[in-house]
Amino acid sequence: MTTPDTIDQIFVITKHWLLGYVPAPLQPIASAILSVLPVMGVFPLLFAITTVLERKGLGRIQNRYGPNRVGPAGFWQPAADGIKSLTKEDVVPRNADQIVHFLAPIVLVIASFIVYAVLPIGRNMVITDLNSGLLYFFAVGSMVELSVFMAGWSSHSKYSLLGAMRATAQMISYEIPLVLAAVVVIMATGSLSTVTIVNAQTGYTMGFPHWFVFTPWGFAGFILFMIAATAESNRSPFDLPEGESEIIAGYYIEYSGFKFALFFLGEYLGMFATSGLAITLFLGGWAAPFSFLTWIPSYFWFFAKLLVIIGVFIWVRGTLPRLRQDQLMGFAWKFMLPMTLLNVFVAAAWHFLPTGIIRWAVCTALLVIPFIVFSMGLKQNKKLQVRTYRFAE
């Protein structure tokens, strides 16, 4: 084995070396533990780093410094926050449903953690390669909604219930475009396994990679997927469930101390997971962007891409104002859904058209023309209208 290969596979080799010391009957369980523990360590660490990067980035976007007091350049801030949230009093409202209130953050964090089982974070580095991995991802992801509802309902507060309603409505609405945007990749690779999907993108033509994002349907799918992922992870501009200015903190308003921190952890883990899935589906997973860079370890590329996507998330958060509820729903059903459906057709057309420039032209046109027509239609609808209100009886 050559040196770059050894570095690339260092974690896999270490795992097998460690497994050699475990007696044979315990090997399956030891193998599972050895695969899971790093994931449970690395991603919360990434969460800590992201919080400080996000606050610094948002600060710079608003011409502020951001946190710069705790430790060098403020990078111990998450540690201080962690200590603070651990030592805070854990207040549970008297009228709250104690058990459900307690379970909600736990369900959220568990659901956010177990989706990582199918994310390939490097060559041969995936906890389990399910042949219906994507299905698993979306199935487990849908459990997050339930925990959000549990949190909002059990708190017995108007605001948390409103937040939970907004969150569940938003997650249901955006789950459809999310899955439909991912369907194009399933169509292209003919597999639901995340590992197969990444392997399909590892080739190079003239030094350029075969990532799906470099096809018309892949590009559109990537953009649509990222929009839906932003909404799914309740991030700005789709952060209505939290809307600080209207419903204070939404479904976790009644949580304090460590449980509140768990909600944050769950939210960021969900964001990393969907970003990781976007990387897997469209950005070639752990594949290097150019063929001459393949000597750099695969996991490095995965995390580099992940950081770039997180950066874009922060950038978007610092730019866009929050949507209104009807705009949010309208956007989901009137823009995202038609565009993702159209994208599915384009992906099919790509599959059946002969390779060459014509295929490119046809598919691009199929996507761009409806988009332009659509945006012109939107412009015309932008007249001021008399607002009508419907009141609850």
Add this chain to the structure above:
Amino acid sequence: MFGSGVLKGMAETARNFLGSYVDKDRLTTVQYPEEHAPRIEASRNFPFLVYDGPDPMAGLRCVSCFICEKECPPKCIIIEKSTDKKPDAVGKPQAYPVKFNIDVSVCMSCQICVEVCPFDAIKMDVDFEQTATSRFDALLRTKQQLAKSNEYYHQIHPTEAAAVDAELAAARAKAAAPKPAPAVAAAKPATPAPTSAAMASPVATAPPTAAPPAPPTALSSRPEAACRSGETRSATTEASPTPDAPAPPAKETASE
């Protein structure tokens, strides 16, 4: 085109982000403990006691007259009067405060104590870093902690301090003068105390000080300082017991 507005916004924030690293002028944040925003002369936070000369305790201008204690709306001043006397800022023997406490946690920075004090003994500070590690005694500022020199007063409120100094100098000069103008004194029916004369408007004090040979320093600084004194007083202190009109208010002050 749909989404072009989003891209425009993203470009703007990106410019902000990068610009804040290149152009330090974009960052308006004052890094507080290390940097301070320039002090505004008119700012006020918490009262302090002014003293003259080198010894803080001996030089206190306060004569323990209890006016501020009575006037303080939240009643946060606690004064204990001395039994003996010592010369005050003007040179007259007066009582002095044995105890002079102000509770920081109660004071509402209203400046009323400053406005009612006839002796210019209490003034507003600009120091806002009033922290303590306990809720009780540490927040009760004593005479020792409150005493700050006249030089410090000049530093934080130069205009006001110059006016006050001019008035005090005038009063001192008047007290030192060997009663040279009985006509003027007779003109005033109520014969106000020297201090209240010092507090009276420049118009009232000008004739007596102008007539006798006064110390040259007081003379030289008098005219413009007196003018300014009149300005600041009328502009900043409405509730002052020192009005602008010459004779009748002088009577009022005396009767107060």
Add this chain to the structure above:
Amino acid sequence: MSIVFFILAALTITGTAAAMALRNAVHCILALTLGFVGLAALYLQLGAQFVGFTQIMVYIGAVAILAVFAIMMTRSAGPHPQPAFSRTWRTGTLIAVIVFAVLAYAISHTTLAPATLPQPEVTVNQIGDTLMHQYALPLEILGLLLTAALIGAVIVAMPAKQEAPQ
């Protein structure tokens, strides 16, 4: 039959039983969700990945959420005053026991299949192939049905048109 099976079976039965016994509608749904999870885990244990994940996606991701939404919309989330057992619970139990006995008898005396089959390796690809080729028509009909339901839902939800003034 392994230990895992019994644990999962116990989980499923506890969940569904609690869904019937609990008096708070939200608790019922959460207990039912637990039952769904147990059932999905049972499918997965049998190697039926597709069915297991679809169970989670459809029943937890959609059915439970829908029920929860209905509860949030209406105000019936408070504890229910009715007791857990209705007056006819004896008859109900009797019927349940008889049905169970019949089914158990039938299953234990069946000669249709050998007791142990080799576990078939069903992949998602195969399921897709079968659905798209052999069962294309039923699939299309199902799609049509769902579309009709969707349109119906939209029509129900549409605001009533204002009556034109006469």
